[in-house]
Amino acid sequence: MFNLVFWAAGPLSRTADAHYFCQVWPYSQQIGVLSLKHWNQVSASTYPEFGDAIYNWNTSPTAAYFQYGDQYNWQVHSVNTDYGNTGWAGYTVVHGSCGSATDASVLLNDYFLVGYSYYARRHVEAHELGHALTLDHAPSGYASVMLASDYTYWAVAQHDIDDMNARYPR
Amino acid sequence: MKGSNVALTGLLLAFTVACGTQPASRPADSYTGAGSDVEHFASFEAAVRSADAVAFVSVIGSAPGRTVTVSTVTLPFTNVTMKVLEAAKGVATGAVIVVEQTGGATPNGALVSDTDPPYRTGTTHLLLLRSIPAGFRIISSVGRYDVVGGAIRRNEHADFPNPFVGKTATELITWARQLR
Numbered sequence: 001m002f003n004l005v006f007w008a009a010g011p012l013s014r015t016a017d018a019h020y021f022c023q024v025w026p027y028s029q030q031i032g033v034l035s036l037k038h039w040n041q042v043s044a045s046t047y048p049e050f051g052d053a054i055y056n057w058n059t060s061p062t063a064a065y066f067q068y069g070d071q072y073n074w075q076v077h078s079v080n081t082d083y084g085n086t087g088w089a090g091y092t093v094v095h096g097s098c099g100s101a102t103d104a105s106v107l108l109n110d111y112f113l114v115g116y117s118y119y120a121r122r123h124v125e126a127h128e129l130g131h132a133l134t135l136d137h138a139p140s141g142y143a144s145v146m147l148a149s150d151y152t153y154w155a156v157a158q159h160d161i162d163d164m165n166a167r168y169p170r
Numbered sequence: 171m172k173g174s175n176v177a178l179t180g181l182l183l184a185f186t187v188a189c190g191t192q193p194a195s196r197p198a199d200s201y202t203g204a205g206s207d208v209e210h211f212a213s214f215e216a217a218v219r220s221a222d223a224v225a226f227v228s229v230i231g232s233a234p235g236r237t238v239t240v241s242t243v244t245l246p247f248t249n250v251t252m253k254v255l256e257a258a259k260g261v262a263t264g265a266v267i268v269v270e271q272t273g274g275a276t277p278n279g280a281l282v283s284d285t286d287p288p289y290r291t292g293t294t295h296l297l298l299l300r301s302i303p304a305g306f307r308i309i310s311s312v313g314r315y316d317v318v319g320g321a322i323r324r325n326e327h328a329d330f331p332n333p334f335v336g337k338t339a340t341e342l343i344t345w346a347r348q349l350r
Contacts, residue, residue, distance in 0.1 A: 022202065089208050094203075128206065151210070
């Protein structure tokens with residue numbers, strides 16, 4: 001895996017082992033912000049915390065910013081349905097050749113999520129939005145919303161902020 | 171933005187791209203997928219105890235499985251056929267099983283799951299499996315251990331150590347049988 005050497009504040013206080021998808025969003029030097037348009041098909045009545053997860057990323061001290069687009073103008077597309085007993089509650093697909101992301105899809109699996117608590121869904125949704133930003137899973141032992149198998153962290157944590165700022169400097 | 175920052179940004183991005191996490195063989199037009207596990211385990215033993223089946227398998231082949239389309243987003247699955255070389259529980263040694271995997275061929279390339287990359291025919295794996303109507307799936311991102319040269323490889327997504335990394339699948343299967 002890709003190792004980027006920088007310091008991260010985590011419970012273990014060690015050099016981070018940052019993991020990213022090979023795709024990366026184009027970086028705009030003019031605005032200094034990674035702007036992702038978002039077409040939300042996820043019902044607010046079904047998953048009201050999805051907007052909270054977006055707000056969480058948008059207000060983090062990173063270049064992450066999701067804004068609502070329309071059906072013809074979007075880069076991140078979120079959908080929900082019953083994908084069956086897949087073993088995952090959320091799944092994100094980033095499209096593009098290595099080095100250039102073109103669009104992403106955030107898939108929420110009703111098979112599991114419908115029975116989840118608010119905070120469990122918040123974890124899944126913030127986690128998947130992190131994938132849409134091309135962050136991969138965080139190594140175990142860190143306080144991170146990007147842990148694959150630990151729902152303890154339901155909000156963007158310092159480790160996630162450090163990873164984002166390393167990949168998309170502001 | 172100051173010039174030095176621009177230069178640093180360009181250097182960092184170039185480095186990031188050059189050192190991407192995916193194999194060099196991935197299609198030029200491709201998809202990377204990753205998800206949130208439903209099942210969480212505190213230890214390798216807990217994962218083994220929880221699994222419906224624990225088996226050392228050899229991949230026979232794979233075929234496109236179901237697809238789920240919502241709006242313009244189609245998610246492919248792959249059905250991987252495997253022969254059970256040794257089993258601790260849930261399946262019989264010598265049986266042929268089907269493991270459903272998220273990801274697979276797309277009209278424009280391939281969707282590769284970061285935690286469960288495509289299986290190749292002839293490779294061997296130690297799998298912790300959950301029964302599903304289609305056959306099995308791995309229990310989570312910690313359910314797959316590749317076996318290379320007879321030795322179990324580390325699963326980098328596991329939140330706990332696997333005491334059998336570097337050992338043989340037979341050693342792990344023998345231990346797992348005693349857990350029942």
